[in-house]
Amino acid sequence: MTILEERWNELADIKDELAVRDWFMGTSGNLAIKVHDEPVHFLVTASGKDKRKRTSEDFLLVNQYGKPVHDTSLKPSAETLLHCEIYQKTNAGCSLHVHTVANNVISEWYSSEKEVVFKGLELIKAFDLWGENATLKIPIIPNHAHIPTLASEFSHYLQEDKGAVLIQNHGITVWGKNGFEAKKLLEAAEFLFQYQLTILQLENVKLGGITL
Ligand SMILES: CSCCC(=O)C(=O)COP(=O)(O)O
Numbered sequence: 747m748t749i750l751e752e753r754w755n756e757l758a759d760i761k762d763e764l765a766v767r768d769w770f771m772g773t774s775g776n777l778a779i780k781v782h783d784e785p786v787h788f789l790v791t792a793s794g795k796d797k798r799k800r801t802s803e804d805f806l807l808v809n810q811y812g813k814p815v816h817d818t819s820l821k822p823s824a825e826t827l828l829h830c831e832i833y834q835k836t837n838a839g840c841s842l843h844v845h846t847v848a849n850n851v852i853s854e855w856y857s858s859e860k861e862v863v864f865k866g867l868e869l870i871k872a873f874d875l876w877g878e879n880a881t882l883k884i885p886i887i888p889n890h891a892h893i894p895t896l897a898s899e900f901s902h903y904l905q906e907d908k909g910a911v912l913i914q915n916h917g918i919t920v921w922g923k924n925g926f927e928a929k930k931l932l933e934a935a936e937f938l939f940q941y942q943l944t945i946l947q948l949e950n951v952k953l954g955g956i957t958l
């Protein structure tokens with residue numbers, strides 16, 4: 747099997763797993779996996795597809811600028827430029843972007859703070875934060891409609907080879923050294939968002955805001 751086929755299958759398997767979680771509502775989301783360094787070539791999901799289906803046209807190979815490497819009628823994801831920034835600025839091998847209700851609500855609720863902070867929760871260890879007082883801060887950036895502007899703002903948060911950024915009322919993008927790590931970070935982040943939503947709801951109940 748060629749490296750291209752290996753990476754294709756790896757990304758297709760991740761896509762299937764995320765689809766089972768229903769994380770591609772309304773054709774949202776996009777995924778990428780690096781195939782080649784110097785020059786950077788990566789597979790990215792084709793734009794606008796139903797990502798719950800597995801087909802031979804799910805991905806296309808693009809270069810460091812997000813342009814198709816081969817002649818194709820497929821269009822790279824509208825958000826390919828964010829994946830380009832990841833592979834240009836870090837050594838990450840895989841990047842995943844999904845829209846969920848939890849990540850959208852959290853990104854809106856904490857938007858004025860420009861980050862959401864998690865402390866004292868076991869799952870922040872997924873981000874390699876092991877100390878007792880360790881803190882995970884996930885930045886929240888505005889949802890610029892102009893993708894080059896969005897990619898440029900997103901790029902400021904690409905200081906490490908793994909991480910996560912929330913885009914306000916849009917979704918989350920995570921990156922890691924390979925598909926396994928990127929998926930682990932995505933699952934951990936979504937767990938933390940769901941936890942935080944539950945806490946916010948229960949605090950509201952305690953304050954008498956909601957009658958059950
Ligand atoms: C229908 S969701 C709006 C576009 C988006 O945010 C997304 O993640 C999917 O776009 P793509 O071009 O990658 O299909």
Ligand SMILES: [Zn+2]
Pocket residue numbers: 774775776825843845916917
């Ligand atoms: Zn999106």
